[in-house]
Amino acid sequence: MPAEIRNLQAFDRKVFGKSDLFPASYWRICESYWMLIDGVKVGCCAFEKHVDFRQDLHPDGRNPRREGCLYICTTGILPRFQGRGFGRLMKQWQIAYARHHGFKRIVTNTRKRNAAMIALNRKFHFRTIRTTPRYYSEPADATVVMELSLLEK
Numbered sequence: 267m268p269a270e271i272r273n274l275q276a277f278d279r280k281v282f283g284k285s286d287l288f289p290a291s292y293w294r295i296c297e298s299y300w301m302l303i304d305g306v307k308v309g310c311c312a313f314e315k316h317v318d319f320r321q322d323l324h325p326d327g328r329n330p331r332r333e334g335c336l337y338i339c340t341t342g343i344l345p346r347f348q349g350r351g352f353g354r355l356m357k358q359w360q361i362a363y364a365r366h367h368g369f370k371r372i373v374t375n376t377r378k379r380n381a382a383m384i385a386l387n388r389k390f391h392f393r394t395i396r397t398t399p400r401y402y403s404e405p406a407d408a409t410v411v412m413e414l415s416l417l418e419k
Contacts, residue, residue, distance in 0.1 A: 274298055277310050281342035285404045286377070288312075288340065296339055301356055309343040309356050313363075319373045322398035322409050334370040336363075341374070341383070353382075357390050361414070370416050375401075378408040387412045 271293045278287050288296075293312070301309035318332035319339075329337060338360055343352045364372050376383045378397060392412040401409035 308347045308352055311341045312339050319375055322401050336369040336372050338374040353386055372414040375409045375411045377402055378410050
Protein backbone atom coordinates (compact mmCIF):
# COMPACT_ATOMS: atom_id res chain seq x y z
CA MET A 267 0.00 0.00 0.00
CA PRO A 268 2.67 2.65 0.81
CA ALA A 269 4.40 2.00 -2.54
CA GLU A 270 1.10 2.36 -4.37
CA ILE A 271 0.37 5.63 -2.58
CA ARG A 272 3.78 6.91 -3.67
CA ASN A 273 2.90 5.89 -7.25
CA LEU A 274 -0.43 7.74 -7.01
CA GLN A 275 1.28 10.86 -5.66
CA ALA A 276 3.93 10.74 -8.39
CA PHE A 277 1.22 10.38 -11.04
CA ASP A 278 -0.68 13.28 -9.46
CA ARG A 279 2.42 15.50 -9.78
CA LYS A 280 2.80 14.58 -13.46
CA VAL A 281 -0.82 15.50 -14.19
CA PHE A 282 -1.37 18.50 -11.92
CA GLY A 283 2.14 19.86 -11.33
CA LYS A 284 2.90 21.17 -7.86
CA SER A 285 -0.63 22.35 -7.14
CA ASP A 286 -3.74 20.33 -6.25
CA LEU A 287 -1.82 17.35 -4.87
CA PHE A 288 -3.42 14.96 -2.40
CA PRO A 289 -1.48 14.04 0.73
CA ALA A 290 -0.86 10.34 1.41
CA SER A 291 -3.48 10.43 4.20
CA TYR A 292 -6.18 11.37 1.68
CA TRP A 293 -5.14 8.73 -0.86
CA ARG A 294 -5.56 6.15 1.93
CA ILE A 295 -9.29 6.90 2.27
CA CYS A 296 -9.96 7.03 -1.48
CA GLU A 297 -10.73 4.11 -3.73
CA SER A 298 -8.48 4.66 -6.73
CA TYR A 299 -8.25 3.10 -10.19
CA TRP A 300 -5.62 3.20 -12.90
CA MET A 301 -6.43 3.51 -16.58
CA LEU A 302 -4.01 1.18 -18.36
CA ILE A 303 -3.52 1.19 -22.12
CA ASP A 304 -1.24 -1.60 -23.37
CA GLY A 305 0.19 -1.86 -19.85
CA VAL A 306 0.96 1.88 -19.60
CA LYS A 307 -0.57 4.03 -16.84
CA VAL A 308 -2.39 6.68 -18.86
CA GLY A 309 -4.89 7.93 -16.28
CA CYS A 310 -6.15 7.62 -12.76
CA CYS A 311 -9.32 8.42 -10.87
CA ALA A 312 -10.34 8.18 -7.24
CA PHE A 313 -13.65 8.09 -5.40
CA GLU A 314 -15.09 8.61 -1.97
CA LYS A 315 -18.22 6.53 -1.55
CA HIS A 316 -21.38 7.77 0.15
CA VAL A 317 -20.13 11.30 0.74
CA ASP A 318 -21.08 14.68 -0.67
CA PHE A 319 -18.39 17.19 -1.62
CA ARG A 320 -18.63 19.99 0.93
CA GLN A 321 -14.97 20.91 1.50
CA ASP A 322 -15.72 24.27 -0.09
CA LEU A 323 -18.52 24.98 2.39
CA HIS A 324 -17.10 23.70 5.68
CA PRO A 325 -14.10 25.40 7.32
CA ASP A 326 -12.84 22.04 8.60
CA GLY A 327 -12.80 20.67 5.03
CA ARG A 328 -14.99 17.69 5.76
CA ASN A 329 -17.08 15.75 3.31
CA PRO A 330 -20.24 14.67 5.14
CA ARG A 331 -21.75 11.26 4.60
CA ARG A 332 -24.51 11.14 2.00
CA GLU A 333 -25.83 7.70 1.20
CA GLY A 334 -26.04 6.99 -2.51
CA CYS A 335 -23.61 9.73 -3.55
CA LEU A 336 -20.28 9.01 -5.25
CA TYR A 337 -17.72 11.79 -5.03
CA ILE A 338 -15.17 11.70 -7.86
CA CYS A 339 -12.29 13.38 -6.07
CA THR A 340 -9.84 13.20 -8.95
CA THR A 341 -9.67 12.40 -12.63
CA GLY A 342 -6.36 12.74 -14.38
CA ILE A 343 -4.91 11.84 -17.75
CA LEU A 344 -1.17 12.25 -18.30
CA PRO A 345 -0.53 15.31 -20.48
CA ARG A 346 1.04 13.31 -23.33
CA PHE A 347 -2.18 11.25 -23.63
CA GLN A 348 -4.64 14.13 -23.39
CA GLY A 349 -6.76 14.96 -26.42
CA ARG A 350 -7.05 11.31 -27.50
CA GLY A 351 -10.45 10.51 -25.94
CA PHE A 352 -9.12 8.84 -22.78
CA GLY A 353 -10.84 11.41 -20.53
CA ARG A 354 -14.17 10.68 -22.23
CA LEU A 355 -13.58 6.95 -21.84
CA MET A 356 -12.75 7.38 -18.15
CA LYS A 357 -15.84 9.54 -17.57
CA GLN A 358 -18.02 6.86 -19.23
CA TRP A 359 -16.43 4.24 -16.98
CA GLN A 360 -16.97 6.39 -13.85
CA ILE A 361 -20.68 6.75 -14.66
CA ALA A 362 -21.00 3.02 -15.43
CA TYR A 363 -19.20 2.23 -12.15
CA ALA A 364 -21.62 4.45 -10.21
CA ARG A 365 -24.69 2.90 -11.86
CA HIS A 366 -23.38 -0.65 -11.38
CA HIS A 367 -22.81 -0.01 -7.66
CA GLY A 368 -26.25 1.56 -7.12
CA PHE A 369 -25.24 5.19 -6.63
CA LYS A 370 -27.99 7.72 -7.27
CA ARG A 371 -25.80 10.79 -7.65
CA ILE A 372 -22.26 11.67 -8.70
CA VAL A 373 -20.57 14.86 -7.55
CA THR A 374 -17.18 16.25 -8.57
CA ASN A 375 -15.31 19.52 -8.56
CA THR A 376 -12.62 21.16 -10.64
CA ARG A 377 -10.78 24.41 -11.07
CA LYS A 378 -12.89 27.03 -12.83
CA ARG A 379 -10.08 27.53 -15.37
CA ASN A 380 -10.17 23.81 -16.29
CA ALA A 381 -12.55 24.43 -19.19
CA ALA A 382 -11.83 21.03 -20.77
CA MET A 383 -12.99 19.08 -17.68
CA ILE A 384 -16.04 21.29 -17.22
CA ALA A 385 -16.99 20.79 -20.88
CA LEU A 386 -16.44 17.03 -20.60
CA ASN A 387 -18.66 16.83 -17.52
CA ARG A 388 -21.34 18.85 -19.31
CA LYS A 389 -21.24 16.45 -22.28
CA PHE A 390 -22.25 13.75 -19.81
CA HIS A 391 -25.08 15.95 -18.42
CA PHE A 392 -23.38 17.04 -15.20
CA ARG A 393 -24.75 20.37 -14.09
CA THR A 394 -23.04 23.08 -12.07
CA ILE A 395 -24.49 23.34 -8.56
CA ARG A 396 -22.15 26.00 -7.17
CA THR A 397 -18.91 27.87 -7.64
CA THR A 398 -16.76 28.77 -4.66
CA PRO A 399 -14.26 31.59 -5.14
CA ARG A 400 -10.64 31.19 -3.96
CA TYR A 401 -10.97 27.48 -3.19
CA TYR A 402 -7.64 26.67 -4.88
CA SER A 403 -4.30 28.34 -4.35
CA GLU A 404 -1.08 28.44 -6.38
CA PRO A 405 -2.59 29.65 -8.64
CA ALA A 406 -5.68 31.05 -6.99
CA ASP A 407 -8.90 29.86 -8.58
CA ALA A 408 -12.53 29.05 -7.84
CA THR A 409 -13.87 25.53 -7.68
CA VAL A 410 -16.82 24.52 -9.83
CA VAL A 411 -18.90 21.80 -8.19
CA MET A 412 -20.94 19.65 -10.58
CA GLU A 413 -23.39 16.82 -10.12
CA LEU A 414 -25.04 14.15 -12.19
CA SER A 415 -28.30 12.63 -11.03
CA LEU A 416 -28.49 8.97 -11.99
CA LEU A 417 -32.23 8.95 -11.28
CA GLU A 418 -33.09 11.15 -14.25
CA LYS A 419 -33.54 9.65 -17.71
